Amino acid sequence: MTAKTFAQKAIEQASGIPDLVPGQIVDAYPDLYMSHTASWRCIRTLEKMGVDKLYDVDRVAMVMDHLSPAMTAKTASDHSLCRSFARRMGVKNFFDVNAGIAHIVLMENGLIRPGQFVIGTDSHSTIYGALGAFGTGVGFSEITAAWVTGKLWVKVPESVRIEIDGELGSGIYAKDIMLKLIGDLGADGLTYCSVEFTGSYVESMSVSERMTFCNLAMEMGAKNAFVAPDDITFAYLDEAGVPREELKVLLPDEGAEYRSTVRLDGATLSPQIAVPHTVDNVLPVGDVAGTKLDQVFIGSCANAKYDDLVIAADVLSGHKVSRDVRLIVTPASAKIMAQASASGVLATLIEAGAMITNPGCGACAGNGGAMADGETTLSTANRNFQGRMGSYDSKIFLSSPATAAASAIRGVITDPREIEAVVA
Template sequence: MMGKTAIVKIMERAAGRPVQIGERVWCKVDLASARDFGGANCVLQFEKEMGVEARVWDPDKVAYTFDLQAPSHSEKVSNNQKIIRKFAKRQGIRHLFDINHGIGQHVMLEAGLIKPGDVVLGTDSHMNLLGAVGAFATGVGNSDVAAAYINGTSWFRIPETMKILVTGKFQRGVCMRDLLTKMVGGLGAGGMDYLAVEFVGETIHNASLAERITLCSMVTEMSGKVPLIMPDGPVLDWLVERAGDEVLERVKSLSADPDAEYCKVLEYDVSDLEPMASCPDAPDHVKPVAQVAGILVDQVHIGSCSNGRYEDIKAAHAVLMAGGGKVSPTCRTIITPSTTEVQMQCVKEGLVFDFLAAGVVFTNPTCALCTAEHYGALPAGDVGVATNNRNFIGKVGKGSHTYLLSPMAAMATAIRGCIT
């Protein structure tokens, strides 16, 4: 009998029984989360179906994060946020992360709400980046979240698992973002269709939490169901400090067996990797940055759930200072930290002063320019560079086009005013 993959072990824990790949099973939900975008609809649907006096199954397993517009700049979003606040107060839901916290997945990680093996629902298509600490997190519709409020369950089909082995050490100026961009370009938008993906190897073992988040954040763009990296090293220590000693037992019991069977095994050596770019207008339209260098850029945005951690911003800062400490006057440059904790670290270490002196707009923590719903939307005809996970046409402004780069290449671009 073959060993089990991590996702099978996680699903068995959640279902309370043995499971088979391809089987549809009901699972216990450890956390049902919703954003200000979609969260109000979850509340209204739950109350419509169950009545305004109905109680959620466990208020400590429900969370709300305000990160799309924080603070709101439209009455509609303000009203939605108010609906959520009132519902949370009525229900005794303590985990309401209001406008002063940041991107939901990151905030919940920092708050110790996410453990390896947890089943986490959320109204965000990139919830699965929480696989960076071994959680089975998935973006679902409002109805699925509202249904989970009733008795804390949801159903899934057990996916097959792809294994990706990563070896080697990045050259200077190359980083995890370039690896995942290469993966997206090679595998394409459907290359991980409803698969769990285990990332292993020396490069992953040596990766920081920020790097693991970056890697996992783009699995959605390849149609993957969930990425999984079991915590180890400093990442494990960080998670235990936040989420408790239970994490240690979870890692031990839920890690894949040595003889687990995979539907596909891929290997990447990053030693010779060069900076990569996702070109307009799709994440899998990938070329080396060298092939698009020189294209004039109107705006650069560094941030998002993919590259908004302190390490990402610190890397951009190093490039800025090496490049003279000023951005091009022809290129609007915006940096958005992922959370208030990240923001405070940037302030404490003096990075924010240097950014402001350089002509950079350093914002409060939000999802920011992943969509045109935030300040800084691009006008028609403008070209942008971003560290976001998507660059579909019109996503940050109708008629605009966006290149996706690493934080280092994005800042180099901001300094020169053209892709660099």
């Protein structure tokens, strides 16, 4: 038999069709369909179609994360429609405005498992590859169709291996690696490719770091991303309450064919930053150090996990946020917020001068944290498109939580290694 990549195996399993090759189009049956706050679009479409029966309600997951809590009567009405629909249809996997970001919430609750084929109304659904699943973003029409028919067509992607070895230096994190890759490969460098991350550094990463990797793979155009499940994965799934006997791990075969292999030595890396107005416009932090900031945002599905908040708190400990900067911290989920509260991480952030908001997408999705004309934000989110956070005449830079925290202290873009040296 021909050696197969992870993507080939995942789509073969979801479609029931053997021996698929890149470029082939098949009908696949996803294991889970995620839709966020705008699930109301799907519901309204069903109403117009006169459809009142779902293919498999247990595969439906709805999370009210993008606009939480509601700020307008329109959003409140949309939330209300989603709640009533979920009750009427018996959607068990419904998470309201208090839960947090959809991707993180689903993973915490054991709904994402190795080998699954998962679709979601968010382009960063590639994040599910952190647990060895095939995750990909789709539109609301595709989710609506899956609700009714249980399937959607998918083209088998070509696969690319990204090998990362070497230890990272002080002040350098998973986000820096991904920004470097995005800058080198470009926003369309891996369009519709399945990205398989491997190498000694990848094997040592926490699930949180794997989430950052797989989440940001989308910013290179990837269809999905994947890290091979291992004991680190299984420990996370144990905590999420997933029985090991239910796991169906899919691994690429030795000798599988890849379009290309990309290699990076983590030991050569310095802190990276994406500068306005595209994610692939990446430079070493030192190239823009000293740039004045008005706001710093630590949040999003890319970098608001517990580990990310710890990194920021470690840098901020013993320091104060510049009086000229607004530091907004938005934990990714209620569980993460509770953990950060219990451990003292939130207290450290607050004492430094941070404003803590409720779990959710927050400023990343334009829900608070808007900028005025001429203002600049340094964000840990995954996108820095013009106008994404308020005024079209404002600027967004992207960095790791460490760089963001260090910059909040000085009020200008700062290499985190300078602050860490002071703390040490």
